[in-house]
Amino acid sequence: MVERHLAKVDVVSSNLIARSIFFNAASQPLINRMFVWSKLSAAQWMDAWEERFSGNPNLVIEMVKGGKSIRIQLFCNTREEADAIVSQFGGSVRKMANAEWNKPVAPPRPLKVRDVFVLTAEHRPKELAAIKQANPKREIIVIPPEMAFGTGDHATTSTCLRLLVDVARSRKGSNWTVADLGTGTGVLAIAARKLGSGETFACDYDPFAVAVGLRNIKRNGTPEILMQQQDVLSWKPRKKGYDVVLANLFSTILIEAWPVIAKSLAPKGDIIVSGILATQAWDVFTAAAAHGLGFTKVIKKGKWVTAHGGHLADLIESETNS
Numbered sequence: 001m002v003e004r005h006l007a008k009v010d011v012v013s014s015n016l017i018a019r020s021i022f023f024n025a026a027s028q029p030l031i032n033r034m035f036v037w038s039k040l041s042a043a044q045w046m047d048a049w050e051e052r053f054s055g056n057p058n059l060v061i062e063m064v065k066g067g068k069s070i071r072i073q074l075f076c077n078t079r080e081e082a083d084a085i086v087s088q089f090g091g092s093v094r095k096m097a098n099a100e101w102n103k104p105v106a107p108p109r110p111l112k113v114r115d116v117f118v119l120t121a122e123h124r125p126k127e128l129a130a131i132k133q134a135n136p137k138r139e140i141i142v143i144p145p146e147m148a149f150g151t152g153d154h155a156t157t158s159t160c161l162r163l164l165v166d167v168a169r170s171r172k173g174s175n176w177t178v179a180d181l182g183t184g185t186g187v188l189a190i191a192a193r194k195l196g197s198g199e200t201f202a203c204d205y206d207p208f209a210v211a212v213g214l215r216n217i218k219r220n221g222t223p224e225i226l227m228q229q230q231d232v233l234s235w236k237p238r239k240k241g242y243d244v245v246l247a248n249l250f251s252t253i254l255i256e257a258w259p260v261i262a263k264s265l266a267p268k269g270d271i272i273v274s275g276i277l278a279t280q281a282w283d284v285f286t287a288a289a290a291h292g293l294g295f296t297k298v299i300k301k302g303k304w305v306t307a308h309g310g311h312l313a314d315l316i317e318s319e320t321n322s
C-alpha cells in the first residue's frame with residue numbers, strides 16, 4: 001500500500017505517490033535511507049508492483065509523463081538491500097544526495113473529512129491561517145508529507161477518519177479510550193484526541209514513523225497521546241482493553257494480529273480496520289471471526305476495504321420478547 005500525494009523527486013504528474021525523508025528539530029536527517037532502487041514499468045502493472053511490495057512502507061510509485069508508465073522506487077538503508085532487489089527484479093540503484101531531501105514541495109490540496117476536519121500538509125503560518133479562516137467550523141490537522149504513511153490522501157486513511165468521526169459522535173462525552181495500531185504519521189490518534197478521546201495509545205514498529213508521529217502530535221496540540229515503537233504482533237494490551245481500536249494495517253498483518261487485537265478491544269468496543277485489499281477481504285474477515293470479531297459496516301473504496309465492527313458477542317442482539 002502506498003500513498004499518492006506529492007513527490008520529493010523529479011516526477012511530472014500530479015498523481016504521484018511519494019514520501020519524503022524527515023528531519024529532526026535541528027534539520028539533520030535522522031537515519032540514512034540513502035539508496036534508491038528504481039525501475040520503470042508500464043502503468044498497467046501498477047497493482048502488481050504495489051502488491052509485490054505490499055507492506056513495505058518505503059515504496060514509492062510515480063506516474064511518469066503521459067500516465068502510460070510508472071517509476072517504482074524503494075528507499076533502502078543499505079546498498080546490499082537495494083542490490084538484492086536488482087538481482088530479483090532488474091532496475092537500478094542510485095545513492096541519494098542529501099540535498100534531494102531538502103527540495104521544497106508543494107502541499108497537496110486540503111482534505112475535508114465529514115463536517116469536522118480539514119487535513120493539510122501546509123504548515124507555513126500565513127498559508128495555514130488562510131486555511132483556518134476558510135474553514136472556521138472545522139478542526140485543522142497538519143500532517144506534512146514525511147517518511148511515514150498517513151497524510152489522509154490514501155483511501156484507507158480517509159475512510160478510517162470518516163468512520164472514526166461517526167464512532168466519536170456515538171461516544172460523545174464518555175471519555176472513550178483509543179489504541180491506534182500501526183499509527184504511521186499518528187493521524188488517526190490525533191483525530192481521535194481532537195474528537196474527544198481520553199487515554200489514547202498509538203504504536204508503530206517503524207522507528208521512522210514513530211519519530212514523525214511524535215512531531216505530529218506536538219504540532220497538532222495533542223501531546224497526551226502515548227506513542228511508542230511497538231510491533232503489534234508482540235504487543236501486550238492492558239487487561240481492560242480500549243473502547244476504540246484503530247488498525248489500518250495490511251491484510252497479512254491483520255490476520256496474524258487478530259488474537260492480540262481481539263484482546264485489546266474492551267467489551268462493547270468499536271473496531272475500525274483498513275489496509276485490506278478487496279481481493280483479501282474474505283480471508284481477513286474469516287480469520288477475525290475465529291477470534292470473536294465481526295464487522296457490521298464494510299466500505300470499499302477503489303481496491304481498499306475498510307470496516308467497522310466489534311466483538312461478535314456484542315453485535316448479536318438478544319431478543320427478550322417474542
Ligand SMILES: C[S@@+](CC[C@H](N)C(=O)[O-])C[C@H]1O[C@@H](n2cnc3c(N)ncnc32)[C@H](O)[C@@H]1O
Nearest residue numbers: 149150157182183184204205206209231232248
Ligand atoms: C497503512 S499504514 C497506516 C498509517 C495510519 N494509521 C493511517 O491510517 O494512515 C500502516 C502502518 O502500520 C505500520 N505497521 C505495519 N506492521 C506493523 C506491525 N506489525 N506493528 C506495528 N506497526 C506496523 C507501518 O509501519 C505503517 O506505518
